[in-house]
Amino acid sequence: xxxxxxxxxxxxxxMLLKTLELGPRHxxxxxxxxxxxxxxxxDVSPGSLFPALHxxxxxxxxxxxxxxxxxxxxxxxxxxxxxxxxxxxxxxxxWARIALxxxxxxxx
Amino acid sequence: MRPLARLGSLWRGxxxxxxxxxxxxxxLDGYFEELVARKLAAGASPDEARRAARREMGGVQQLKxxxxxxxxxxxxxxxxxxxxxxxxxxxxxxxxxxxxxVTFALGIGSATAILGVVRATLFAPLPYRDxxxxxxxxxxxxxxxxxxxxxSGPELHDLxxxxxxxxxxxxxxxxxxxxxxxxxPEFVRIGFVTASFFPLLGVQPAAGRLFAQADDVxxxxxxxxxxxxxxxxxxxxxPGIVGRAITVNDRPTIVLGVLPAGFRLLLPxxxxxxxxxxxxxxxxxxxxxxxxxxxxxRVVARTKPGVGLVEARQDVDRMAAQLSREFPNPGxxxxxxxxxxxxxxxxxxxxxxxxxxxxxLLLVISxxxxxxxxxxxxxxxxxxxxxxxxLGAGLSRILRLSLAEGLTLAALGAAVGVVVARAGLSLLLxxxxxxxxxxxxxxxxxxxxxxxxxxxxxxxxxxALAPLREYARGGVATALAAARGEARRMRPRARSxxxxxxxxxxxxxxxxxxxxxxxxxxxxxxDPGFRAASVLSFRVPSATPRYPTPAARxxxxxxxRTALGxxxxxTSVGATxxxxxxxxxxxxxxxxxxxxxxxxxxxxxxxxVGPGLLETAGVELLSGRxxxxxxxxxxxxxxxxxxxxxxxxxxxxxxxxxxLRVDPFSSGSPNTWVRVVGxxxxxxxxxxxxxLNEQVYFPLSQAFRNPVAYLVRTxxxxxxxxxxxxAAVRGVDPTLPIYETQPLASNLERARGVERFTMILVGVFxxxxxxxxxxxxxxxxxxxxxxxxxxxGVRLALGATRRQIGVLVLxxxxxxxxxxxxxxxxxxxxxxxxxRAQLFGVGPADALAYGAPLPVLVGAALVAxxxxxxxxxxxxxxxxxxxx
Numbered sequence: 001x002x003x004x005x006x007x008x009x010x011x012x013x014x015m016l017l018k019t020l021e022l023g024p025r026h027x028x029x030x031x032x033x034x035x036x037x038x039x040x041x042x043d044v045s046p047g048s049l050f051p052a053l054h055x056x057x058x059x060x061x062x063x064x065x066x067x068x069x070x071x072x073x074x075x076x077x078x079x080x081x082x083x084x085x086x087x088x089x090x091x092x093x094x095w096a097r098i099a100l101x102x103x104x105x106x107x108x
Numbered sequence: 109m110r111p112l113a114r115l116g117s118l119w120r121g122x123x124x125x126x127x128x129x130x131x132x133x134x135x136l137d138g139y140f141e142e143l144v145a146r147k148l149a150a151g152a153s154p155d156e157a158r159r160a161a162r163r164e165m166g167g168v169q170q171l172k173x174x175x176x177x178x179x180x181x182x183x184x185x186x187x188x189x190x191x192x193x194x195x196x197x198x199x200x201x202x203x204x205x206x207x208x209x210v211t212f213a214l215g216i217g218s219a220t221a222i223l224g225v226v227r228a229t230l231f232a233p234l235p236y237r238d239x240x241x242x243x244x245x246x247x248x249x250x251x252x253x254x255x256x257x258x259x260s261g262p263e264l265h266d267l268x269x270x271x272x273x274x275x276x277x278x279x280x281x282x283x284x285x286x287x288x289x290x291x292x293p294e295f296v297r298i299g300f301v302t303a304s305f306f307p308l309l310g311v312q313p314a315a316g317r318l319f320a321q322a323d324d325v326x327x328x329x330x331x332x333x334x335x336x337x338x339x340x341x342x343x344x345x346x347p348g349i350v351g352r353a354i355t356v357n358d359r360p361t362i363v364l365g366v367l368p369a370g371f372r373l374l375l376p377x378x379x380x381x382x383x384x385x386x387x388x389x390x391x392x393x394x395x396x397x398x399x400x401x402x403x404x405x406r407v408v409a410r411t412k413p414g415v416g417l418v419e420a421r422q423d424v425d426r427m428a429a430q431l432s433r434e435f436p437n438p439g440x441x442x443x444x445x446x447x448x449x450x451x452x453x454x455x456x457x458x459x460x461x462x463x464x465x466x467x468x469l470l471l472v473i474s475x476x477x478x479x480x481x482x483x484x485x486x487x488x489x490x491x492x493x494x495x496x497x498x499l500g501a502g503l504s505r506i507l508r509l510s511l512a513e514g515l516t517l518a519a520l521g522a523a524v525g526v527v528v529a530r531a532g533l534s535l536l537l538x539x540x541x542x543x544x545x546x547x548x549x550x551x552x553x554x555x556x557x558x559x560x561x562x563x564x565x566x567x568x569x570x571x572a573l574a575p576l577r578e579y580a581r582g583g584v585a586t587a588l589a590a591a592r593g594e595a596r597r598m599r600p601r602a603r604s605x606x607x608x609x610x611x612x613x614x615x616x617x618x619x620x621x622x623x624x625x626x627x628x629x630x631x632x633x634x635d636p637g638f639r640a641a642s643v644l645s646f647r648v649p650s651a652t653p654r655y656p657t658p659a660a661r662x663x664x665x666x667x668x669r670t671a672l673g674x675x676x677x678x679t680s681v682g683a684t685x686x687x688x689x690x691x692x693x694x695x696x697x698x699x700x701x702x703x704x705x706x707x708x709x710x711x712x713x714x715x716x717v718g719p720g721l722l723e724t725a726g727v728e729l730l731s732g733r734x735x736x737x738x739x740x741x742x743x744x745x746x747x748x749x750x751x752x753x754x755x756x757x758x759x760x761x762x763x764x765x766x767x768l769r770v771d772p773f774s775s776g777s778p779n780t781w782v783r784v785v786g787x788x789x790x791x792x793x794x795x796x797x798x799x800l801n802e803q804v805y806f807p808l809s810q811a812f813r814n815p816v817a818y819l820v821r822t823x824x825x826x827x828x829x830x831x832x833x834x835a836a837v838r839g840v841d842p843t844l845p846i847y848e849t850q851p852l853a854s855n856l857e858r859a860r861g862v863e864r865f866t867m868i869l870v871g872v873f874x875x876x877x878x879x880x881x882x883x884x885x886x887x888x889x890x891x892x893x894x895x896x897x898x899x900x901g902v903r904l905a906l907g908a909t910r911r912q913i914g915v916l917v918l919x920x921x922x923x924x925x926x927x928x929x930x931x932x933x934x935x936x937x938x939x940x941x942x943x944r945a946q947l948f949g950v951g952p953a954d955a956l957a958y959g960a961p962l963p964v965l966v967g968a969a970l971v972a973x974x975x976x977x978x979x980x981x982x983x984x985x986x987x988x989x990x991x992x
Contacts, residue, residue: 027135028142046139047166047174050132055178073142076135 026075194512212521215474217528237310248442252711261395273420278305279405316350316365338386380693401776486575518568611928618961619936621874630949637791639726644826646849682721685813688793697771712802732786739807748786753802772811886972910981
């Protein structure tokens with residue numbers, strides 16, 4: 001992790017849901033995608049990635065299924081469920097509210 | 109997430125751990141391999157790549173643990189969330205939900221209490237070692253009217269020596285002793301037992317030792333075993349008592365040991381071995397050498413391992429055939445071998461079946477109320493649900509909600525039900541039916557609670573499914589149409605069917621209760637041949653070392669009678685060997701009119717009674733005379749016989765002055781001639797519902813028995829007489845213990861105990877069912893009225909009278925009750941056949957029992973309709989406008 005920023009649990013969930021919005025991904029590809037899109041600000045370690053993925057799966061927001069990776073490995077890929085899509089919308093709104101509020105606090 | 113999937117994930121989270129763990133391993137391994145592959149691609153050496161990847165993965169065990177926690181936590185969270193939502197839903201209609209919970213609690217609580225009783229009385233193993241191997245052996249004297257007679261000493265000996273099926277055999281005979289050690293003399297119920305008795309049952313002493321074979325052969329009762337209760341009560345639990353001498357019947361007797369606290373002697377009721385036995389002694393004579401015809405031993409046997417009842421029975425029958433050849437006697441020798449457990453529970457199975465069946469009906473009726481409430485809620489929420497569906501909730505979401513609600517209701521009901529069951533059980537214990545003597549051991553143990561939980565779960569699932577139909581037909585279009593008030597009126601068809609079922613089942617219960625009440629009334633109306641009211645009974649010893657001779661004993665009896673008769677309000681007094689419905693063994697023997705015969709002799713119940721007894725008991729004299737003080741030890745031996753014996757022995761002739769050969773001293777053969785001086789009406793002293801054996805009464809001073817019971821007839825309350833009676837006896841002899849002082853009527857009540865118990869329980873269940881059914885009717889009719897309020901308004905506007913509207917509503921109620929009652933009548937007829945064995949003097953098609961519940965049911969339904977009718981007739985044109 002080093003230079004990367006510590007994540008709030010809710011924030012990680014939001015990022016994971018958002019990452020899966022465009023299509024199914026398996027563990028390492030989720031982590032890489034987050035690292036890429038945040039230009040390395042968030043480097044999600046397996047230690048936080050997997051508990052979060054499983055928690056989201058238990059809640060029915062994402063669904064894991066075993067498929068072949070591009071390299072031909074058997075991997076567990078996660079897909080956003082309709083419920084997860086709704087959850088993503090809710091959390092996005094929530095985040096926007098918080099971000100706005102934070103900005104107001106910091107600029108005042 | 110679908111509710112089933114959610115339950116599934118919970119299931120997996122708990123149970124399918126290993127598979128999930130394996131999958132997690134594979135997932136993490138895959139991650140690791142890909143990490144390595146990426147490092148390699150970036151130009152690292154294989155070693156470096158693996159090291160770097162491992163570093164990046166961090167602590168794998170810790171990681172796995174974190175994931176596992178997420179499995180469990182989120183599943184539980186989900187369940188809790190569902191339950192919370194269900195709870196909110198139920199709270200939104202508090203009245204309805206409370207009603208559902210309370211009615212279900214009544215049903216499942218009653219069922220739990222009865223399950224507890226059934227388990228303790230029918231299914232709990234007897235508290236002895238390996239009880240399934242315990243048998244009872246009875247002498248089969250069916251020809252003489254005793255299909256289950258005791259065995260004689262020699263027969264018990266033969267049973268132990270001439271058979272190969274038994275590990276051990278033992279005999280017991282109930283009696284009583286005077287314990288005059290420390291303080292007041294006290295009469296104590298005692299069991300004479302063979303040394304094999306306690307080892308056979310598997311009883312270990314709490315202190316000291318049990319009887320040994322040597323104590324038996326000794327043939328003298330110089331040792332005693334105390335029950336735990338007697339040890340505590342009389343000796344303050346003194347551990348030093350073992351090995352010390354106490355005074356029994358004025359003789360020093362060594363306390364060998366103390367029986368364990370939980371020991372109870374559970375033999376069938378007709379064995380005449382009461383639970384209340386508080387001490388045990390070896391037989392005071394060598395029983396194996398006694399007369400072969402002197403039968404008094406209740407025999408318990410333990411089969412060898414692997415020997416079944418059938419084998420043991422054949423073995424005993426083989427021995428009986430041998431004995432018949434060796435000791436020819438007119439009736440032959442036959443035995444009945446039965447399993448102890450089955451024999452004890454046999455008389456209870458019928459009544460408990462009836463009670464269990466009624467409580468099952470009650471449970472169904474109560475649960476149907478819950479179903480009705482849930483369906484009504486579903487109907488009321490159809491619009492809300494439709495909107496949810498339209499917003500994408502999916503039927504699965506609704507199923508989940510419904511499941512959570514159903515199970516939550518069932519769980520709440522069951523929780524309250526356990527409280528109901530506890531209260532119910534204490535009420536049951538207050539009824540104290542003698543035959544259900546093991547009721548004291550009833551506890552709601554984990555098995556019973558597991559049953560209750562299972563029942564609640566099953567009903568909960570049904571509760572969850574019930575509203576689905578309502579939801580399913582509430583498509584968006586329908587719901588929106590309903591919202592616009594355009595939909596055709598929806599009849600609560602499902603609820604109506606449920607209420608009809610409730611009414612039908614209630615009628616079945618009411619009819620059953622009616623039949624049992626009629627049975628009980630018939631039993632109450634039976635003339636037992638004696639007048640129990642206003643009579644107090646108590647026991648005293650009639651022979652102690654202070655009264656060694658027959659003359660001294662007679663003098664004591666006379667003094668006691670005079671002292672008791674002198675009490676104010678006492679009108680007559682008498683002494684007897686046996687009370688009606690006594691707990692001491694029955695006493696009987698053969699009788700004959702001729703000197704010798706080859707035929708099997710008939711047998712009669714024997715009773716020894718003092719002067720004044722039959723008068724005090726209110727036994728009717730048909731001819732001749734009662735006993736007087738003149739029938740003393742030196743006078744001519746006389747007897748009074750009952751009408752049955754008179755008719756059998758001297759049909760068409762007067763028995764007065766005739767001679768009868770009997771065996772009042774239990775010698776084994778009838779070798780005493782007595783002259784008949786009187787004939788009395790038959791007394792039902794052992795069974796209320798049938799006339800059993802013929803009866804012979806001897807004067808107490810000619811056929812002495814110890815102890816005796818006194819009957820004192822009073823003009824006042826017999827219970828209030830007890831202190832005066834005690835004082836009077838003490839005035840005659842302060843060392844005489846007096847015990848079992850109680851109104852004679854309580855014996856009669858005990859005899860009716862099981863019928864009373866069954867009737868009260870089924871009656872209570874029927875009453876509860878009636879209330880629940882009325883609630884059900886109310887629910888449906890009230891719902892209909894709300895639905896049709898607009899229509900009623902229109903009708904009123906068009907000129908209908910309020911009366912007509914009221915009749916309309918009542919007709920709806922009448923329809924439900926009518927169909928329900930018709931179905932219920934069919935069910936009641938079937939139920940009447942089923943419980944035929946529990947009925948007495950009432951046909952299973954008793955007109956009153958079938959007719960009476962109908963007006964009760966209709967009345968209850970009418971009351972249930974009152975409020976809805978008021979609401980309906982209060983409808984007005986304004987309602988129409990408001991609805992628009």
